[in-house]
Amino acid sequence: MNAIEIRDLRKSFGSKQAVRGLDMTVPEGAIYGFIGENGSGKSTTEKLLCGLMIPDGGTVRLFGRACTDAEARSKIGVLIEAPGCFPNLSLWNNMMIHAADLGIENAGREVARVLKTVRMEGAASNKFKNCSLGMKQRIGIAMALLGAPRLLVLDEPINGLDADGMRIMREVLTDITKSCKCTVLISSHILTELEKIATHYGIIRGGEMICEMTAEELDASCRAYTALKAADMNRTKLLLSSRYSRVEEAEDGYIRIYDLTTAEDIAGYLYENGVTIQEIGQSKINLEEYYIDLMNERRVQ
């Protein structure tokens, strides 16, 4: 069964169409990376999914039921924009309020468990307003985790997290999807982090889903390239450009050759032309590069 099934979803704000006939399918147990530029409609889609906004048209189904169904919605954990805490209350009290709203029995034990999961057990007595941005994000995730949800909707949860916070987040998400078969819909701009955990991807642009794929499909779509560093980079680039059709100088300072060729072939060619190679290797473009390529292609179209 699919955890989320969205068909022809539409939402406008005045004359601006934020979501235009969006289709989305998230299988149960997936970690779905929802990617798009600022203002592309990610947050609006998530809010529509959680029933916080009224769609102009289309259908949203959660675990096979309409998204307005109380049973379907009772098992969603959400972190959209702010965690929903009162600034003057302690983290513990805020969590207890949310646990009470969820109708959790043994709320104290459950709150302690999720605080431990996000490594915030030592800060439970801190007032929310005194927490750093990273701590607030972690508390937001902890609140979303309360009551063992079947679906987690996280909007930019990695923003503001330090390296340790990001690692914890990765571990938590991977763990809950494996142990509890929880489905995670996660939107983020930090694609390098997303790439480490996502099993499925959806790329949205201008309120439309432009592609959905699994991590394996993405891997297959990512172009392979040969990267190298040489003593004379300018001459090397000129030489390579004369022989190969797509040669680029990447931001990391390496020259990349995207043509289907082997490193040995390139090394042999450069050796014949008297170029000393310092480093050479083969790799694939990552999610971020794939995404930028895709966006650029769409812009050209």
Next chain:
Amino acid sequence: MNRYRTMLRTDMRRLFTSRMFYIMLGIALAMPIAILVMTSSLAGTEMKNQQTGEVTVMENFNSAWEIIGTEGGFKLTGGETEKPESSDHAAAMAMNMDMRSMCNINLIFFMLAVFVCCFVGDDFRSGYAKNLFTLRAKKGDYVLSKTLVGFFAGAAMLIMFFIGAVIGGGISGLSFDLGNAGADGLVMCMLAKIFLMGVFAAIYVLAGVFAKKKTWLSILLSLGAGMLLFMMIPMMTPLDSNMMNVFMCLAGGVLFALGIGQGSRLILKKTDLV
């Protein structure tokens, strides 16, 4: 029902941990003291309007209870409305726009507007409302819970104002003569005002859920609505109130709160929640 109780408990907990609530209570206590002491010390002072040359003499309160209410208004007896007979009553009732008729306990109805709007606005700004409604909390429960909290906060402020009036009257040496109203009239007057709070709390909640995160807008709307209904308060709750006044305010409070609550629920149902 369980969920509603949880929501109400949460709101009550928030109310008692909110700094703003205590500040409001402090203001409600200090306001009558300040008004009574100031008017007593300035009584008899002549103030000349430089443009018109008109001289106004500052008048003192005749009794400390005048800050709670004046005799007159619509005194209800057995379903009939008894209009004030004497011209003194009429003057004391509503049209008299001097300081004594403006600076009285009815200001609490405006203070409540600010409090309720901030309380509801906080729900939407903090994301608490978003969490609640994602979990399919009933909109009617939400509205009822906020209205009850508003009602409770308003009642607490009214009581604090009453205590302030007693202290202020004592400090300024004013008489505590109740005139024709009697002690029972004073009690009924306070009860009627407390029950009338239900109507105002419901209106302020309506403005709050309409404006959502825009607290400034809800405060403006609430104060506007409050001003329109302000003259109703002294009429419905005079110092010499009787059981009928109390009953009318109770019935009106409940009916209006439920009716306006339906409006708030509809707004929540038909509009985006974030």
